[in-house]
Amino acid sequence: MSKDLRYEVKMVAQAAFYPKLRMHMRLDRSAIRQLYPPRRIQSVYFDTHTGQALEENLAGISHREKVRLRWYGSETLGVQATLERKVRENMLGWKELLKIAAPVDVEGVPRRAFRDALRPHLTAAWNDLMAKDMLPVQWVVYDREYYATEAATGPIRITIDRALRTYDQRNRRSLSSRFRSPVPDVMIVEAKCADSEHAELKQLMDRFPMQIDRCSKFVYASSPNDGAISSYIPL
Numbered sequence: 001m002s003k004d005l006r007y008e009v010k011m012v013a014q015a016a017f018y019p020k021l022r023m024h025m026r027l028d029r030s031a032i033r034q035l036y037p038p039r040r041i042q043s044v045y046f047d048t049h050t051g052q053a054l055e056e057n058l059a060g061i062s063h064r065e066k067v068r069l070r071w072y073g074s075e076t077l078g079v080q081a082t083l084e085r086k087v088r089e090n091m092l093g094w095k096e097l098l099k100i101a102a103p104v105d106v107e108g109v110p111r112r113a114f115r116d117a118l119r120p121h122l123t124a125a126w127n128d129l130m131a132k133d134m135l136p137v138q139w140v141v142y143d144r145e146y147y148a149t150e151a152a153t154g155p156i157r158i159t160i161d162r163a164l165r166t167y168d169q170r171n172r173r174s175l176s177s178r179f180r181s182p183v184p185d186v187m188i189v190e191a192k193c194a195d196s197e198h199a200e201l202k203q204l205m206d207r208f209p210m211q212i213d214r215c216s217k218f219v220y221a222s223s224p225n226d227g228a229i230s231s232y233i234p235l
Helices: 015-027 052-059 111-121 124-130 195-207 217-222
Strands: 006-014 033-047 063-072 082-089 092-099 135-150 155-168 186-193
Touching (some): 006 015, 006 195, 033 217, 111 124, 155 195
Antiparallel strands (some): 006 092, 033 063, 063 082, 155 186
């Protein structure tokens, strides 16, 4: 498993405020630049039958984890995907990654068969993790934009996620993206940096016209009423 240690902060606002946010970013003195073109991200989240990951997130405990299979693009069959174990410890976050060597089918695959199809590609540590009664519970899709600014000793990366769509899989026999769950039309801003840029990240985020808050797409999908409260961006 690989590990990428970083500070992370999130902010959320209604998607209608996107033009105001982009104007703010263009005018900010940190000279925020776009890194590369936007792309679509899809993730299937796993959880236990008791909803352990969801309950830990809703309880707001400082250490919480999520397991998901992630891929890029609009395809749902034969995708090149990566398993991610995302760990959050207060404002510190990191991922453990495992690239799946073979193409993965998602749409229409029975939930247990979907999990079991990953097993031949897992390391011993991942097998132990996935053996804890884990099944796919949410399918989340959104469009991401990528930006960065050069801090004194390294980049601060910023992403904007929009067009959030979620599909609840908990009561389904097979994975399906046919029926969307009701979630707010929001945009989610996330800023990430290494330890050495933590102070500069805080200064940058203090200038943003949004409030720092906990925000989880997994929670939006699983329990929309418990999602983050959107900031109002003034004129």
